[in-house]
Amino acid sequence: MDRERFASVACSIARTSGVVGDPWALLVLRDLFLGLTRYDELRRDLGVATNVLADRLDRLVDAGLVVREVYQRAPVRHDYHLTDAGRDLYGVVLALMAWGDRHLAPDGPPMLLVHDTCGHRTTPVVACDRCGGELTDDAVTVRPGPGGRHAPGTAVLAERLTGSVAG
Template structure:
């Protein structure tokens, strides 16, 4: 599907995959740690870790050889997913955390508590849906899942 949202969702769109990534960002990187924290069935956790490894977001590295045990480390691609996790956290804190945020974030560079926001990489202003215009990109095309938004992906009058 010619949609970066759809492609990304295909990799991580179930709660367990996102929670595995959250835990990896928080420093839990061994299967047993992830299992104990998440309380998910071992086969489900193993499948999510395999999917994240296959997608290139995580690498599996042995830390013990008899028996073999692995640590899971975020790749550069996985580390680049941090903003997505922070965006979900900020939205959840704002709209779903009736008792207050479960975790607070401190920016180590400036030493202040922070709330993640999505900003323009050119001017630094916060981005809001009513202030962003979508233009066709080089990989845009019409197809399943993009039938009605094809003009945004390909430009007016372009063959889809």
Template structure:
């Protein structure tokens, strides 16, 4: 799979997928979130080949999601820590966990989450940053953004989004948002 193709698409989902849409990369992120930061403990936990783990960590580092810091000099050993950009993927990993718990955990959930603030078990949900309401597909309208364009990977979506903008313009609602680059 040519990840560069996805990284060049005018789509945040495609660009993010180019970085982390690989089971090993996601599992490395999961383990980093769970506090496993040393190469040997990551390798042992994941039961992953050394070269595969090194490749995933190198890719996460190159993407600015992880930094490598020495913790021992002889021999040199490193710990891997999430950057701010890497920590921002926590919600993505939790969303995958919640979906898997709901649809694939036939023997019961592998891990339980407890919200530290209230001490209660919790299920991750995606909510509106303004009102706190849960975001589900029926409750969200998608409009074109300033970086949107008709390009490989977004040609039909761009036509639909900008077509919706044209209909809004025709109805006199063009000041609702800024449409950005037109196809």
């Protein structure tokens, strides 16, 4: 499937990965969360080719996750800032970081997180918004939602969730 087809899949994971399911896009988001906002800062930090960085920034802007603002007119230079939708990906980026720290960082985590409210070092977890309990694959039951349907990209899942086979 190409990126545009992900947008039509009746699955929020597919739709989201069509927007941010690329290492460069995730690293741009990471840097924006860490306060790097200028194109030159992003390029220097990531060591990415200018065409790749420009493409990822354009994609994030087009998706409504980032806004581009001119801070200099001659020559034109831009700052990039997260929108509310972009900031909503913070937990996703932290969850990916926590997984990488646990499974891919033999020398220890490259960055440590300190929760400003309590002052303690923290490891991100995905938690229930009602009771605060950690959400794990053996503690969650998935049920059909109003936007789900039997379609390419969700055919078998729709059958399992509804208990019926589309014909």
